[in-house]
Amino acid sequence: MRPAFGGIDFGTSNSTVGVVRSGQPQLVPLENGQPTLPSAVFFNFEDGYTYFGRRAIADYTDSIEGRLMRSLKSVLGSSLANEKTRIKARQIGFIDIIGFFIGHLKTRLEEDAGGAVESVVLGRPVQFVDDDAEADAKAQGELEKAARAQGFRHIAFQFEPIAAALDYEQTVIREELALIVDMGGGTSDFSIVRVSPERARSNDRKGDILANRGIHIGGTDFDRLLSIAHVMPELGYLTPTKDGKRNLPASYFVDLATWQRINLVYTAKAMTDLKQIRFEAARADLVGRFIHIVEHRYGHALAGLVEKAKIALTEQASAEVKVPLPGARFAAEITRAGLEETIAADIERVTATVRQTIADAGVPASDITAVFLTGGSTAIPLARRQILSLMPQASVIEGDIFGSVGLGLALDAQRKFA
Ligand SMILES: Nc1ncnc2c1ncn2[C@@H]1O[C@H](COP(=O)(O)OP(=O)(O)OP(=O)(O)O)[C@@H](O)[C@H]1O
Ligand SMILES: [Mg+2]
Secondary structure, three states: OOOOEEEEEOOOOEEEEEEEEOOEEEEOOOEOOEOOEEOEEEEEOOOOOEEEHHHHHHHHHOOOOEEEEEOHHHHOOOHHHHOEEEEOOEEEEHHHHHHHHHHHHHHHHHHHHOOOOOEEEEEEOOOOOOOOHHHHHHHHHHHHHHHHHOOOOEEEEEEHHHHHHHHHHOOOOOOEEEEEEEEOOOOEEEEEEEEOOOHHHOOOOHHHEEEEEEEOOOHHHHHHHHHHHHOHHHHOOOOEEOOOOOEOOOHHHHHHHOHHHHHHHHOHHHHHHHHHHHHHEOOHHHHHHHHHHHHOOOHHHHHHHHHHHHHHHHHOOEEEEEEOOOOOOEEEEEEHHHHHHHHHHHHHHHHHHHHHHHHHHOOOHHHOOEEEEEOHHHHOHHHHHHHHOOOOOOEEEEOOOOOHHHHHHHHHHHHHHO
């Protein structure tokens, strides 16, 4: 029997599960041997089953009738958390859907362990909700409740960047003052931690953590902004009414551009409103595309194309969002410069958070000797440039971009439960 504890990194975009085996942290295979599972749930209306991860996204993309949910972590602490959503004839709470997903991760963890696992360290961003301690506590409470409902009895939390620091520390050979950068899908988190091979063996690390800060900005925000700025105008956003008195209302465009709000556009009420908006629009043809996309339940696929373009712009100078639907056929070209302009204000807020983290630590930036990067959004060149410019002397270490947090949570679970 393996020890009955693990670490779960429930991410906005991807999740991992970590365990410790022979003293070494490892990630549990979650889907076809792969250690990451996209945080996606698909309620298949054709066979009545619920699917997770890549399979969920693939089924949805294959036009199987059903309901896809993504970016669920962003619901924690928000007003959506108390809402239910209609899944065929049932009303299901968003928190219950998060519970199904955690339950699926628990099943994989238990398969790996060969028995029941009741103790878990759950990762959490430094702030689920920015500058609102009450909403933040509510968010953690909701996650804990969802995990408890799935049968976890001993639940501890750890900041995601601290978990990443524990993973990084495994590789350090001398004492360093490290800035840990974890920019994911929903949040950007930073810790300044003193790491060393000796300190790694100590159980109480409070004194080694000089500062922790986070902000609710991540890759899904960049997807939303990119969609609003470069794709939604192709569907009528920011176009005037026929009488030229005002622009079309923005809210449905924002919903369609926001991962966790896409399903809100798929209601009968929204369709009635959209038809009225098309009637009033000077560019009825563009709103017609919007309606076509809604009728074909193409919203998540469109958001996926936008995300793909964003990722391509990490390597390329330009990329295209090309919608192939007859009836809504268009292509929007986005350049690297266009992306950078669109996300500049958000990246500045992220960079300001790093500055504040350094100020909190009470050390000069020049004392930071290492910057450890993890999380998918640290690949974005603008984000790297801006953050690294604050400590140009530090060496830059790239972690396991999708796995560091899960590995570190496993180490933390060993500390807390072994
Ligand atoms: N090469 C890339 N360039 C730009 N963005 C990328 C790249 N690869 C992945 N991303 C983005 O990284 C994000 C996912 O990162 P990650 O899996 O670390 O997040 P997460 O752990 O699920 O989220 P969080 O920790 O915020 O809850 C997505 O928004 C994805 O689009
Ligand atoms: Mg993460």
